[in-house]
Amino acid sequence: MTQTSTALATNSTFGKLLKDWRQRRRMSQLSLALEAEVSARHISFLETGRSAPSRDMIHRLAEGLELPLEIRNSFLGSAGFSPAFRASGWESAELAPLRTSLTRLMDAHAPFPALLLDKHFNVLDANATGALFLQGREPGAETNLIDIMLSDPAARAPILNWDEMAPAMLTRLQAESRHAGGDPVLDEFAERLAALIEPGAPHHVPNTPCLTVRYGLGEGVELTLFSTVMEVSSAFDVTISDLRLELFFPADDQSRALLSQ
Template sequence: MQLSITLPPRPAASEFGTLLRTWRRRRRLSQLSLSGEANVSSRHLSFLESGHAAPSREMVLRLAECLGVPPDARNAWLVAAGFAPLYTRTPLEAAQLAPVREALTRMMHANSPAPALLLDTHWNVIDANRTGTLLLGGDWHPGVSLIDRLVDHPALRAPILNWPDVAAVMMSRLRSEYLKDRNDPRLDALADRLYEHAADPLSLDPTEAILTLRYQSPVGELSLFTTIAELSSAQDLTLRELRLEIFFPADAESKARLEQLAGPQD
């Protein structure tokens, strides 16, 4: 007589397990390496990925910290594991964010006549100073996509005399942001929009200390280099995604022309 033994079905990988495995592979870590960093057994880590075990809230956050998972994705990890999100997303116009808004506004105007743009993570323009508005073509509204606007309106990008090089740098930044932290398909899509406009990134002169934006303004050519400021200590997701981009003059002529464009300061 032959006995038949039926084994219990293998559990399907949980949503949390899938996220954990995806991020671990993205960081190019083995289960053994990650288990050492997180001070957890490789067997338990394997069970978490396969769905054989459920993580505690502390374990979710510990693994996310070891893998450098950004706060918005950590919220997704917590929800997938059955816990409430940790990080909030407060509307920028909320009263509790007023001091931050005021500080960013001061920074934009304090650096005038250098153009300044306040952007979110998808390069939507939230605010701009007087000369920053010039780079946007003068007619814009909060929330407009800087990249969509440049791609869709040839007249807006026409004054950018080295547009292919600038597009290449912007595309590389978007690819880097997509791969590094967020894995956000919108960032990848924006980079794709720039692809046909961009020069080959390998064709850029590596001996140049910094790539300048060459812009044909109504009063003459401007040579500008860009800096980006972030609120690195922010815990709120809205604040973490803000980028203040300031375009400083690269020479005395550009500085004088920016002052002429800015006009009398208030």
């Protein structure tokens, strides 16, 4: 294969990837061109392989398409460039300062629950109260919060407002999969969760300012929590960009008192 034909094949591979992701984001060539500050004609040439992208252009297109870091590396590779973002192992020395800081944050959040999750809801770490969600399992890459909820009826049984929580969980799984361009793991979880929701069940809108999860603790005692999800801003490592720190808070005085005990 000549140098010219190799370049054309590379341009074609990148062009197909660009078009695929533009359509996944439901953007026209013009709307993407405006985001990347180029002409729609140039976007067309990139997609058909008539033009080759520069490294800077790929980064601009990735920003316009809001691509996950892992996909940005794929864009660069398809155009013949080296990856820009590394994926450090969670236990690597490079991430030790981050692990220490997040552990301190979760410990400081006690007695309220805290869970550190990756993009597939594997529980990488948890504080002592958060570990109660794991049904006796230890935090680690083999412990998955969604799988526990879907496969263990005992994990779902205490949730008094499952009819509110299940559709909200399903929406979150579907949204995160769409953002990733389709994630087989999240899609499988969504399919399994949808099977647990009664067909044609009405959509329940809670009468609270935000969605809360209500746990029955027996003898009429109820624990009500809401959660916030924190992410590391301006992450340039694939592993860090996939982290989600979920912090749970008591939604009423009774729940605060129960957790404080």
